[in-house]
Amino acid sequence: MRIWRENGYHFFGSYCSKCQKTYFPKREYCLQCGENGLEKIKIHNPGKLISFSVVRNAPAGFEGQAPYVVGIVELAPKIRVSAQIINVDLKKLKIGQKLISVFRRISVADEESVISYGLKFQPAFQRKKGSK
Amino acid sequence: MYMKKLKKLTRVGLVGYGGYVPRFRIKIDEIAQVWGKEDGKISRGLGIREKSVPDFDEDAVTMAVEAGKIALMRAGIEPEKIGAVFIGSESHPYAVKPSATIVAEALGIGPDYLAADLEFACKAGSAGIQLVAALLEAGQIEYGLAIGTDVAQSKKGDELEYTAGAGAGAFILGRKSGEFLAQIDYFSSFSSNTPDFWRRNGADFPSHGGRFTGEMAYFRHLEEGIKCFLEGSEQKMTDFEEIIFHMPNLKFPLKLGQRLGVKEKQLKQGLIVKQIGNPYSASSLLGLCQVLDKVRKGKKILLAAYGSGAGADILSMRTRSLLLTKRKRGPKLSYFLEQKEEIDYSQYLRKGGYL
Amino acid sequence: MKPIKILGTGMTKFGEHWNKSLVDLAEEAGMKAVKDSNLKLKDLEAIFVGNMLSASVTGQEHLGALVAERLGSKIPAVRIEGACASGAMAVHQACLAIASGHYQKVLVIGVEKMTDLSTAEVNRALMGASAEAEEGVNGFTFASLYALMARVYMEKYGLKEKDLAQVAVKNHAHASLNPLAQFPFKVSLKQVLESPLVADPLKVLDCSGITDGAAAVVLSSRPWTVDNKQISVSIIGNSLISDTLSLSARGEITEQEATRKAVQEALRMAGIKLKEVDLAEVHDCFTIAEIISLESLGFFKKGEAGKATARGETSLNGRLPVNTSGGLKACGHPVGATGVKQIVELALQLRGQAGKRQVKNARIGLAQNIGGSGSTAVIHILERENHV
Numbered sequence: 001m002r003i004w005r006e007n008g009y010h011f012f013g014s015y016c017s018k019c020q021k022t023y024f025p026k027r028e029y030c031l032q033c034g035e036n037g038l039e040k041i042k043i044h045n046p047g048k049l050i051s052f053s054v055v056r057n058a059p060a061g062f063e064g065q066a067p068y069v070v071g072i073v074e075l076a077p078k079i080r081v082s083a084q085i086i087n088v089d090l091k092k093l094k095i096g097q098k099l100i101s102v103f104r105r106i107s108v109a110d111e112e113s114v115i116s117y118g119l120k121f122q123p124a125f126q127r128k129k130g131s132k
Numbered sequence: 133m134y135m136k137k138l139k140k141l142t143r144v145g146l147v148g149y150g151g152y153v154p155r156f157r158i159k160i161d162e163i164a165q166v167w168g169k170e171d172g173k174i175s176r177g178l179g180i181r182e183k184s185v186p187d188f189d190e191d192a193v194t195m196a197v198e199a200g201k202i203a204l205m206r207a208g209i210e211p212e213k214i215g216a217v218f219i220g221s222e223s224h225p226y227a228v229k230p231s232a233t234i235v236a237e238a239l240g241i242g243p244d245y246l247a248a249d250l251e252f253a254c255k256a257g258s259a260g261i262q263l264v265a266a267l268l269e270a271g272q273i274e275y276g277l278a279i280g281t282d283v284a285q286s287k288k289g290d291e292l293e294y295t296a297g298a299g300a301g302a303f304i305l306g307r308k309s310g311e312f313l314a315q316i317d318y319f320s321s322f323s324s325n326t327p328d329f330w331r332r333n334g335a336d337f338p339s340h341g342g343r344f345t346g347e348m349a350y351f352r353h354l355e356e357g358i359k360c361f362l363e364g365s366e367q368k369m370t371d372f373e374e375i376i377f378h379m380p381n382l383k384f385p386l387k388l389g390q391r392l393g394v395k396e397k398q399l400k401q402g403l404i405v406k407q408i409g410n411p412y413s414a415s416s417l418l419g420l421c422q423v424l425d426k427v428r429k430g431k432k433i434l435l436a437a438y439g440s441g442a443g444a445d446i447l448s449m450r451t452r453s454l455l456l457t458k459r460k461r462g463p464k465l466s467y468f469l470e471q472k473e474e475i476d477y478s479q480y481l482r483k484g485g486y487l
Numbered sequence: 488m489k490p491i492k493i494l495g496t497g498m499t500k501f502g503e504h505w506n507k508s509l510v511d512l513a514e515e516a517g518m519k520a521v522k523d524s525n526l527k528l529k530d531l532e533a534i535f536v537g538n539m540l541s542a543s544v545t546g547q548e549h550l551g552a553l554v555a556e557r558l559g560s561k562i563p564a565v566r567i568e569g570a571c572a573s574g575a576m577a578v579h580q581a582c583l584a585i586a587s588g589h590y591q592k593v594l595v596i597g598v599e600k601m602t603d604l605s606t607a608e609v610n611r612a613l614m615g616a617s618a619e620a621e622e623g624v625n626g627f628t629f630a631s632l633y634a635l636m637a638r639v640y641m642e643k644y645g646l647k648e649k650d651l652a653q654v655a656v657k658n659h660a661h662a663s664l665n666p667l668a669q670f671p672f673k674v675s676l677k678q679v680l681e682s683p684l685v686a687d688p689l690k691v692l693d694c695s696g697i698t699d700g701a702a703a704v705v706l707s708s709r710p711w712t713v714d715n716k717q718i719s720v721s722i723i724g725n726s727l728i729s730d731t732l733s734l735s736a737r738g739e740i741t742e743q744e745a746t747r748k749a750v751q752e753a754l755r756m757a758g759i760k761l762k763e764v765d766l767a768e769v770h771d772c773f774t775i776a777e778i779i780s781l782e783s784l785g786f787f788k789k790g791e792a793g794k795a796t797a798r799g800e801t802s803l804n805g806r807l808p809v810n811t812s813g814g815l816k817a818c819g820h821p822v823g824a825t826g827v828k829q830i831v832e833l834a835l836q837l838r839g840q841a842g843k844r845q846v847k848n849a850r851i852g853l854a855q856n857i858g859g860s861g862s863t864a865v866i867h868i869l870e871r872e873n874h875v
Contacts (some may be wrong), residue, residue, distance in 0.1 A: 057630065
């Protein structure tokens with residue numbers, strides 16, 4: 001049930017219309033006025049790469065996937081997310097690089113379990129020279 | 133044979149489209165070499181240079197989402213307005229649990245929408261387009277989304293392995309004429325119970341009837357289906373500037389074209405098979421995406437998809453000037469074709485292994 | 488703050504204890520500490536157990552009851568969890584209990600049994616110390632979280648991989664003098680730099696390993712035993728500060744903000760200045776963590792700790808010996824036990840019982856224990872009271 005409740009298909013924050021304050025990640029109560037019933041809002045990308053590393057010793061559930069890149073991506077001031085970064089050339093990946101999210105399989109516990117989908121990040125669309 | 137007169141659609145049009153091809157490619161010659169085949173013979177015979185390979189964390193659903201995103205970019209509508217979602221594939225990740233609801237949620241569609249998964253070998257996606265068109269013509273929905281997506285399955289070493297590719301083509305249809313990138317005029321289908329290619333429940337890979345899949349399956353259904361369509365809609369093959377057939381390889385659509393009296397230039401723009409192989413339910417749909425990326429306004433397009441088991445779906449549409457401006461809102465198929473990364477057979481096996 | 492006496496200390500060897508269970512380890516450390524204090528088990532009034540992974544690794548929760556039973560006692564027993572800071576957190580809570588006047592003599596045991604799972608499974612379980620729903624589910628490991636910090640730090644301050652490696656070289660040199668360390672041998676700079684990558688840029692020898700072990704202290708409100716000829720050591724300041732769980736929600740990722748706030752509070756309670764600290768046990772779960780911690784503690788300016796380490800300032804003979812036990816890296820890091828081990832090491836040093844790794848004239852020591860990637864920081868300051 002956790003996979004359903006916590007699915008990372010979108011990045012959701014909460015908005016208190018009374019205090020005009022945005023929270024990320026989403027929450028139940030506004031920290032300023034203490035009211036609940038906050039509005040669910042979607043945070044859009046593109047994002048900026050804050051830092052990254054290459055996981056070579058994978059944790060259980062990710063063994064066959066290593067090596068893979070993980071990082072922190074900033075979607076907006078004070079809104080950062082942790083995610084895998086894919087389709088990158090490690091020699092060229094730089095802090096500050098512009099990234100967009102893509103929908104991928106995150107993990108599958110076994111043949112009978114629900115598939116966990118979510119968002120990973122990759123370098124933003126870049127037109128090659130001469131293409132229309 | 134009973135050929136009914138086709139009713140022209142009065143208010144159905146394409147308002148958004150998007151194609152997605154995964155970035156990895158493996159050369160047909162590379163596969164052939166692993167299986168000890170003679171140099172170059174198979175790739176030349178099939179007319180395919182390389183095929184697309186998805187990453188280990190991609191599947192029919194993830195590709196459908198990526199294609200759907202691009203379709204939404206072009207349509208410029210709020211996803212909540214979409215009233216029906218059909219996902220056609222032979223590689224749905226679940227046997228029971230619709231891909232359609234996963235894709236819809238990932239795209240922000242819902243909750244008041246009709247969702248269903250379709251399966252009809254390689255024409256499950258086009259069947260979705262027809263269903264959406266019907267719902268729109270009946271005024272039941274405002275917009276509908278139909279996607280054909282597949283990670284084509286094949287047994288290693290079988291002849292299908294040389295062509296089984298991956299990709300997704302997404303189409304959003306609506307009924308407001310002012311939003312049409314292309315107006316859809318007619319659709320029809322031709323079906324029969326023909327076991328040319330199938331996969332039993334629980335079987336890992338499909339089986340096929342070898343040469344039977346040519347004349348009795350692909351050619352028969354498409355030729356007859358198109359004939360019925362043309363007569364029923366009072367159109368001729370020469371009316372169409374752009375024609376897209378389902379492409380299991382390069383030879384079949386070219387041969388079909390010849391038989392139908394089609395000129396090479398009518399088929400040329402949609403022949404995506406050379407670069408990505410056969411992504412089953414996305415084959416003709418990606419060909420259509422490529423055509424839409426390049427075509428000018430006021431052109432007539434004929435799409436004829438074939439699905440084993442067996443049947444053909446035929447559609448015709450006319451492009452509008454809005455297509456030329458709106459298609460810039462999202463990445464063209466050429467972007468995905470350019471992004472390619474060559475891999476060898478061992479990496480191709482590894483990608484097929486996890487998740 | 489009224490000083491809290493450390494009456495006794497004890498610990499097991501840190502390492503792979505295939506033949507010992509979690510409670511075996513807890514018993515050994517606990518009994519050693521009680522013996523060292525010259526008290527009897529029945530003199531104790533409460534037991535505080537610091538541990539993080541017992542449920543994930545062994546399925547056992549309710550550690551207070553488990554340990555009390557093994558010690559043949561029915562006194563109040565509490566399990567305290569704060570990820571890798573569980574040990575220091577247990578000491579901290581025990582101090583609060585004593586300061587409240589509720590208990591006079593308390594046993595604190597930090598214990599961890601990690602080798603019953605495979606490395607991949609332990610790495611996954613350890614992510615419970617992080618923002619599991621954001622970092623754990625996406626395949627992060629602790630090494631990768633600290634590696635993210637390392638990358639930004641290295642770009643910002645020009646730190647090189649060999650500077651990081653110096654921390655490991657130093658801590659191993661110290662551990663070679665500590666018979667209870669997991670890795671009591673030296674390593675060369677070359678060995679560290681050539682060890683395989685775990686999460687770029689951190690390599691195997693930049694990372695603490697998987698360890699079983701336990702450490703314990705007996706704390707009291709005043710000296711109890713007449714025969715105890717040991718030099719009296721007390722906790723004169725402590726503090727516990729929280730910060731965000733996920734690294735993405737943290738402020739500056741090259742800072743340990745919780746540590747920075749905690750040390751101010753602890754120094755104030757102890758009534759001393761930072762420069763009076765003679766030695767420190769600092770949380771080097773990864774080499775970068777020691778560097779960042781030293782700066783957040785205020786011992787060095789931002790960007791300077793690496794150079795200071797290379798110059799030998801934090802070595803045994805330097806002006807501020809850091810991690811004479813060998814640190815988490817070379818002594819080992821049985822997660823819940825580390826915080827208590829740090830107290831044990833400082834107590835031994837202040838009493839003059841540290842053998843070959845003795846720091847001369849050690850009078851004041853500081854222990855810093857971090858939970859997660861910096862979500863909790865616990866600081867203790869110890870002082871030697873009687874001068875010999």
